[in-house]
Amino acid sequence: MKYDQARWTDDDDERYEPLLSEKANREVAVEDSPLPDDLTRDSLELPDPAEPELARHYTRLSQMNYGVESGPFPLGSCTMKYNPSFTEDISRRADAAVHPDRPDSTVQGTLALCHRLQDYLGRIGGMDAVTLQPPAGAAGEFTGIQIAKAYHQHNDDERSEVVIPDSAHGTNFATAAMAGYDVVELPSGEDGRVDIEALEAAVSEETAALMLTNPNTLGLFERDIEAIADVVHDAGGLLYYDGANLNALLGRARPGDMGFDVMHYNVHKTFATPHGGGGPGAGPVGVTEDLAGFLPDPHVRSKDGGFEYYTPDHSVGKVHGYYGNWPVLLKTFAYVTRLGDAGLIDASAKAVLNANYLAEQIPYEVPFGPFHHEFVASASPQDAADAAKRMLDHGVHPPTTKWPEIVDEALMTEPTEGESKRSLDQLAAAFEAVHGEDDETLASAPERTAAGRIDQVEAARTPRLSWQALDSET
Amino acid sequence: MSESDVSTTGSPYAPHTPAETAAMLEALGVDDVEALFDVPDAVAFDGDFGIDARGERETRREAARLLRRNDDLTEFLGRGHYDHYVPSVVDDLSKRSEFLTSYTQYQPEIAQGFLQALFEYQSMLVELTGLGVANCSMYDAATALGEAATLSQRVRSVSGDRILVPEHLRDGKHAVLENYADGPDLSVESYPMDDGQADVAALAEMADEDVAMVYAETPSVRGVVAENLASVGDVTDDHDALFCLGSDPVALALLERPADVGADVVVGDAASLGIGTAYGFGLGMFVTREEYLRQVPGRLVGASEDANDRRAYTLTLQTREQHIRKERATSNICTNQAWVALRTAMHAAWLGPQGLVDLAEECVTRAEGLATRLDEVVGLQAPVHDGHHFREFVVRTDQPARAVVEDLAARGYAVHAVDEHLLQVCTTEVTADEEAAFVEAMAEVAR
Amino acid sequence: MSFDVPDDLRYLESHEWVRVDDATARVGITDFAQDELGDVVFVELPDDGEELTAGEEFGVVESIKAVSDVYAPVSGTVTAVNDALFDEPELVNEDPFGEGWMLEVELADAGELDDLLSPEEYGDQIA
Known part of the structure; x- marks a missing residue:
């Protein structure tokens, strides 16, 4: 297997270098403006490439970047599935590009589409009402926990704690803290799942909610989910579902049916909206009927054959300045509409099949199972991070490494439904090759990428976060 | 991939042929992919979502059908969300x-x-x-x-x-x-x-x-x-x-x-x-x-x-x-x-420093120019606030602001009602060619 | 892997050491602690004159993979801070008991030293 990524050429190399934009900066004076001088700046220095130069600059930068269309991307917990092209076109429709301050009556199409998407997501999650406002998964978590808080306060029931398994996503902990809760960390049982006894010990009349991912970060279904729900509900707490792993369960189980009261959907995972190098995503939140009155302001409902915004009676207020990440929601609508029941159910089937097949083909041990859409292999005695760097040289994106910590030198692997058998066999060959390599080779990887191994320590000891910081050094 | 068979074949973005699926299942020693799901019966979902699959073209048509209900208005709206030309x-x-x-x-x-x-x-x-x-x-x-x-x-x-x-x-x-x-x-x-x-x-x-x-x-x-x-x-x-x-x-x-x-x-x-x-x-x-x-x-x-x-x-x-x-x-x-x-x-680099400064200056001159023209309309005073404006300004209207907003919508324009007699108007290079007609429409509804 | 545990120091369970010289105590983090953290990239310390309370946090040590609070083994007034760490945080890794020291305090209560771990006790803890 041979792989070489585009890179900038060396300074002493005579090959063509398109443009390092910082070398093309130009400073202009700000003078004779329509504002008085004391209200204006003196000058502005920015890159000033001509359009052909700009095009080459960013094209070359794109060649120094790896996306889902570049090759396999089995990054655990991230669901890097193929992003259908046509959804981009729908998100860019001119009649969808409306201003958020328009009266409801003039954006009935937008409201109709939002109403339809709310309904679809509710069906998929088994939830009674859905808000589209949260602009990301973590924003969905924050919305959901604020809803739980408002619900308890509405019942004159002040609670101070949120219970979270030790294997949960970092966002869960940070969200609970942001909402003003103390975090109670729940140790995982020996089988990698929630330990009911530990849960009973952790839950009390202070418990506002338990945040749970199912299947969990090891890909394991929490088989005791009904008992878990009972423990939390008996204590007066709510059950929050982190939708990060929903791609495992489409059409097999729904959070609402498992006893969850609040959930968020990661549309950039489950519903194939592109990750965009870190974002934008969207994190719609679904709730049961009892919590519908607490949804963010405003919410869409149908009225007299049309649609309108209204403020739910006990609304938690707003979590985004407007209506959320609208173009991303359009892509979500497009994906769900395209796939329908048959496609969504098949997506989960193939995602689970792919994860199980890949695990079977690779030489690394997978200590916990049965898993669904992802598995966590152990690279031990190799260093998982080093093994991952070496996988880059084999032309594939590596798994998530060293997390969750319950597995020694974790390789958290999620191939998604988008890989064919042939592609999985090639991916397995990359695992196989890396498995056979010595520590020295791994530690010096990667070699065939745009940059060699990057010095993280230097980056953090001497933070240089702008051209200006680089300039002031020289 | 054809348009006709979408509703029965599953996800169009899962590339497996039936033969490949069979080979993978065989490698795993199971007959059916459902055997790989470890979901207890008590919480298993056996219903359906009731969402019909559609072809790509049909999905685009459905989006178009819904969005067609948005009115085609020229927006003089801002208040934090702005329309500048993106190359x-x-x-x-x-x-x-x-x-x-x-x-x-x-x-x-x-x-x-x-x-x-x-x-x-x-x-x-x-x-x-x-x-x-x-x-x-x-x-x-x-x-x-x-x-x-x-x-x-x-x-x-x-x-x-x-x-x-x-x-x-x-x-x-x-x-x-x-x-x-x-x-x-x-x-x-x-x-x-x-x-x-x-x-x-x-x-x-x-x-x-x-x-x-x-x-x-x-x-x-x-x-x-x-x-x-x-x-x-x-x-x-x-x-x-x-x-x-x-x-x-x-x-x-x-x-x-x-x-x-x-x-x-x-x-x-x-x-x-x-x-x-x-x-x-x-x-x-x-x-x-x-x-x-x-x-x-x-x-x-x-x-x-x-x-x-x-x-x-x-x-x-x-x-x-x-x-x-x-x-x-x-x-x-x-x-x-x-x-x-x-x-x-990318957009900032495309404009370059002079282009960006020019754009900002246009935001000042264009807002102040439109305010001056609206101020000449009977029934309007603009801008309400002294001082310099950027892209937008508040207008006082003798007519109720909401009525003006509705009348303008009927004429193809969108503005924002701040309160009973205040409107807000925003303009950029994108609405430049519409300003004259907008002022005329305002003159019709404001008196 | 074995770690240095100098005989002439007292220790906290949270991996700080203290070296007493008359009424002044010098404080840092142990060899074990710096190894657990990995390459230290940033150290935040109190100013001269601040009061420390035994068992409470007084600063922060950051590596690229973790951030740890540092706890005061003893109570007292800060009389010196190791400014060198602001430019060369790697001294904590290279010489945790020497040039990687963090601060000196004037002891408020020498009796608190009896509550700290002996080298043997600390050595057992990290074994």
Whole structure:
């Protein structure tokens, strides 16, 4: 297997270098403006490439970047599935590009589409009402926990704690803290799942909610989910579902049916909206009927054959300045509409099949199972991070490494439904090759990428976060 | 892939042939893929969603059918969400799949392209604000303001729990701030405005040692260019509070640098470059002083060297973030708006420094020109506030504002009703050719 | 892997050490602690004159993979801070008991030293 990524050429190399934009900066004076001088700046220095130069600059930068269309991307917990092209076109429709301050009556199409998407997501999650406002998964978590808080306060029931398994996503902990809760960390049982006894010990009349991912970060279904729900509900707490792993369960189980009261959907995972190098995503939140009155302001409902915004009676207020990440929601609508029941159910089937097949083909041990859409292999005695760097040289994106910590030198692997058998066999060959390599080779990887191994320590000891910081050094 | 067989064959984006599926199942020793699901019967879902699959063309048609119900209006709307012309090259380049379909840059060796683009974005914001550290995005202006409020709680030199915000503030922004303020128990209070400017005397009167942050905007939500920011900064300084300034990259190309008026944090919507009208879809700008570096929320791209001693970029100072620091992280943000930041950087580079300054100047002259023409219309006075305006201004109308909005909609235009007799009008280069007809329509409905 | 545990120091369970010289105590983090953290990139310390309380946090040590609070083994007034760490945080890794020291305090209560771990006790803890 041979792989070489585009890179900038060396300074002493005579090959063509398109443009390092910082070398093309130009400073202009700000003078004779329509504002008085004391209200204006003196000058502005920015890159000033001509359009052909700009095009080459960013094209070359794109060649120094790896996306889902570049090759396999089995990054655990991230669901890097193929992003259908046509959804981009729908998100860019001119009649969808409306201003958020328009009266409801003039954006009935937008409201109709939002109403339809709310309904679809509710069906998929088994939830009674859905808000589209949260602009990301973590924003969905924050919305959901604020809803739980408002619900308890509405019942004159002040609670101070949120219970979270030790294997949960970092966002869960940070969200609970942001909402003003103390975090109670729940140790995982020996089988990698929630330990009911530990849960009973952790839950009390202070418990506002338990945040749970199912299947969990090891890909394991929490088989005791009904008992878990009972423990939390008996204590007066709510059950929050982190939708990060929903791609495992489409059409097999729904959070609402498992006893969850609040959930968020990661549309950039489950519903194939592109990750965009870190974002934008969207994190719609679904709730049961009892919590519908607490949804963010405003919410869409149908009225007299049309649609309108209204403020739910006990609304938690707003979590985004407007209506959320609208173009991303359009892509979500497009994906769900395209796939329908048959496609969504098949997506989960193939995602689970792919994860199980890949695990079977690779030489690394997978200590916990049965898993669904992802598995966590152990690279031990190799260093998982080093093994991952070496996988880059084999032309594939590596798994998530060293997390969750319950597995020694974790390789958290999620191939998604988008890989064919042939592609999985090639991916397995990359695992196989890396498995056979010595520590020295791994530690010096990667070699065939745009940059060699990057010095993280230097980056953090001497933070240089702008051209200006680089300039002031020289 | 044909259009006709979509409803029966499953996901069009799972490439398995039946033979491959069979071979994979055989390798796993199971007959049916359902055997791989470990879901107890009690919670298994055996219904259906009732969502019919459609072909790609049919899906596009369905989206078109729904969206057709949006009225085709020429929008003179702003108040934080602006329409500037985005060149085609930004669309084309940003849509390259290596950018669009990539993940957060946790493997920097294969993400140098996006990292460098984000480094460029951060650098542009440093230049525009004069402050030392820009993160590579928050969700939008409102959430960035919320994050600034929580930052004030982590900065050692600041104590107190009062956040002072201007009376003229977008409701949505205020509401989001309230949610961010809820966890740390901060109280959000409004200080008065005097003819569109912060009433500094009143602000000074309100301020005490319990103030953690003072927020001001330029231009304000009503489009007024602030003239007394340094005084706001002084009041803030007197009480060891953070001075947070709201703006956007187009305005910052022309207006005095936030660092020069004493701002500690700059927030706002940077998608005024790169996106255009998108129903409030934005890009939270967050820039602050270097001394607060370790309290910054969100991701930061830094320069470093690779194993061959060549310049390389990487996400850095990640111990601030949720995936490492969990409940003690500076924010819960994970997924951000990186791709929007990429577009904003591209758009700014396309304009270049002169182009950006010219655009900002046009925002002033165009707003003031349209206000002058509307002021000549019987039944209208514009602008209501003295002072300079940027893109937009408030208009007093003798007719009820809501009736004017409705009458204008019937004529194909959208404006915003601020209250019973105040309208707000925004114009940019995108609406330039429509201004004359808009003034005529206003003349018809305003008398 | 074995770690240095100098005989002439007292220790906290949270991996801080203290070296007493008359009424002054010098404080840092142990060899074990720096190894657990990995490459230290940033150190935050209190100013001269600040009061420390035994058992409470007084500063922060940051590596690229973790951030740790540092706890005061003893109570007292800060009389000196190791400024060198601000430019060269790697001294904490290279010489944790020497040039990587963090601060000196004037002891408020020498009796608190009896509550700390002996080298043997600390050595057992990290074994």
